[in-house]
Amino acid sequence: MAQGEKGGRASRVRIWVGLFAVAGGALLVGDPAQRGETALELVGRWWPWTLLALAGLNLLRSAVPVGSLIGPLALGAVGVVGLVAVHGLQAHLVRDQLAPALLVATGAALVLSSDRMGLRTSWTRLLATGDVVVPPSVRCPVTLRAVLGELRADLGEVRGQVEVNVTAIAGHVRLTVPRASTVQVNAQGALLTRLPTRPSEFTRQPHSEGEFTIHVLGVCGAVSIARV
Structure with missing residues (x-):
């Protein structure tokens, strides 16, 4: 499934590059x-x-x-x-x-506004703002990136042990997790980045619905976590 995800991403890149090439050729002809x-x-x-x-x-x-x-x-x-x-x-x-x-x-x-879900495990917002709903059947690790933009990711339906890689470069990543879940944030790769309170410790719940381990790579960005 990982190979299929990489193949789909490569196909989309080829489509966009092809469109730009066709447009550029049509503009320059003559x-x-x-x-x-x-x-x-x-x-x-x-x-x-x-x-x-x-x-x-x-x-x-x-x-x-x-x-x-x-x-x-x-x-x-x-x-x-x-x-x-x-x-x-x-x-x-x-x-x-x-x-x-x-x-x-x-x-x-x-x-x-186009969000293709399918078997995706990675979402990026570059110079853009958008929402994504991570499906319950997602394969870990989940990768979320915001570069000069904002990404709002809803992980409220995801259960079990989940590893999330977050990148915030002059951007904001907002995560929504189940209220009764255990969250740990590893922020060794964060520089001048606003993080949740006490990022290095587990926030334990008595009846945990999931365990989220969030690795943050940030430069002049922000990461926030909300429980629902």
């Missing part, structure tokens, strides 16, 4: 020098706004389910068309800036 220079100019001009938009989207997703973004995005598109029709905005402004911005926001919401 006049690669001129179009490549134009693409670099656009990246140099718009990358700060892209990061700000991504940060805003992640903050919004922290409080609002991603599915709730579909309606506002649709209304925003209709509103743009209405502005053009009523106030006579310049067509090139809509074509060159507003329409691509809406397209990017829609695509980002769809990509960030």
